[in-house]
Amino acid sequence: MRKNNPKSQSTELELDQPNIEDYLPDGHPIHQEPRGKLRLCDLLDISPTLSEAAGAIVDDSFLRCFKSIPSEPWNWNVYLFPLWCFGVVVRYFVLFPARVLLLSFGWMIFLSAFIPVHLLLKRDNNLRKNIEVFFVASWTGVVKYHGPRPSMRPKQVFVANHTSMIDFIVLEQMTAFAVIMQKHPGWVGLLQNTILESVGCIWFNRTEAKDREIVARKLREHVQGADNNPLLIFPEGTCVNNHYSVMFKKGAFELGCTVCPVAIKYNKIFVDAFWNSRKQSFTKHLLQLMTSWAVVCDVWYLEPQNQKPGETSIEFAERVREIISQRAGLKMVPWDGYLKYSRPSPKLKEGKQRDFADLVLRRLEEK
Template sequence: MQSSPILFVSLDGTTFALLSTSAWLRRNLLDISPTLSEAASAIIDDSFTRCFKSNQTEPWNWNIYLFPLWCLGVIVRYGILFPISVFVASWTGVVRYHGPRPSRRAKQIFVANHTSMIDFIILEQMTAFAVIMQKHPGWVGLLQTTVLESLGCIWFDRTESKDRSIVAQKLKRHVECEDSNPLLIFPEGTCVNNEYTVMFKKGAFELDCTVCPIAIKYNKIFVDAFWNSKKQSFTMHLIGLMTSWAVVCDVWYLEPQTLKLGETPIEFAERVREMIANRAGIKKVPWDGYLKYYRPSIKLTEKKQQKFADALVSRLGDSVDWR
């Protein structure tokens, strides 16, 4: 039985036959050459799997000249870089930031209460601050001169009286430069136990610029973040923090403040200090934090003794009847 031809109708209405039914089936329905061609191309060049294949690293160190260099690299990677990675991973903390993120603007500084040198690390997570910091010896000093120097940080030595004028000039130049990192100042000048706030130094409030207060409050549920520098080195302080479960604290970015008309820099500093104290829930005390580093002078002691003696003599004189 012959298969009937397939009829095609052209656009002009004429009808003609091209192929028989069996020939059409063999050529179209039973033709698997496209499938075979696609499978063969996948075997020869699998472009999809190649996207997720890890390439084998070609060995470069198997010769007498490069093998010592490879051994040195192993020592550096496992003896130095790996411990540093573990050190960084040990900095576990729960930090909650409140308020708008700091932005870089001209004629603007940030001030915060001070509890430990880790205050700078916590605030540095939000923006790259340049900080004013006391010069430290040892590995902390090395870190200051090699890493923090690139941020435009300013160092001072509180035992050198001439450093005050030099630091004041550096502050003014830094604030006036628009390309500098935002300047962070801890106006207390020393670490306080986060329960109180001591007097703010007025130098940060004499720069004729906007002051952005930052309040930091640590939760002592796991560890006390206060660094008592008179009893503990910073290395031991870090070990205590790193071996705790976590450092927990809150950071508030408060509303920027400017010097009011008729307000002195000292009054301005006290107003900002009160804002920080109220927000962080810490108490204000009328003490200079630098007294922690200096013993009262002999003249000051004698003056206090003389004042007390005069008051005592006056009181005794009023109470004694000489008749």
């Protein structure tokens, strides 16, 4: 039997290595190196680049803001698993049908009186609240409200952290608001157009650049109306997983109004109320809530804030964000939530590629 020659194996491995010279233009100074051909293994120490890439993957605080964080499993043993199975049966075959019936009953009452409701919705807040109670009851909402609610005055803007579309329902059942919200397709969009617009809600489409100017104009017009419902704005602009808070958009803080911060914190003891709109539709999210034991959350009405002399709208927004984050126990991160809906800029990628190419050339010239 022929024995393997380690030296010949090493030679074969080196021959398999690509020549760096093959990737360089003719006349490059590297070609005149007297020490012979350079191999890829002699190119450079890539540990700094690898460290940067690994750090970006492991400690990406931006992506962590929009991921559901699963709770620790508790039912995978012989004692608790039967109880968990019993709970599944109760949630899906007892609670869920009862909640569907309750929600259907509420919709029947609403639709049978749609015209008078539509005419009176702006004036009769009690009627509106009774309708929204059916939504909260359909997922057994256990909501605790803390602090005195600010009195309804003109030129007020309410701002809150954003976890799901149910944030609006949780706050709306206690106080009349006109919300600023992303336009949605399907049956949610139908509700926006036919029902929620009657309370003065304003919709936008983040993919349309012109919508920003239109929404800014509508905001200024709305706060000037004495009879309009106060604005409710989620300045983050997207749903965050209730563990972090991303940058607040400055639009709500440059209207010259009193800003009333509202902090919302959901308890994951029964269900995670975070809506990951990139992975699930609102229908699926609502089904998840309706098949849980309950949706538990706390709402804090915090002290109204006014812009200080010399304070910019961005600084004002960050100060209010810090107040809300501290009360709700959220970690502040310096990211724009709209990056969730966009890909990295080509200029950013080209800049990284250019930096890496410069590093390669410098190392080649040092050889």
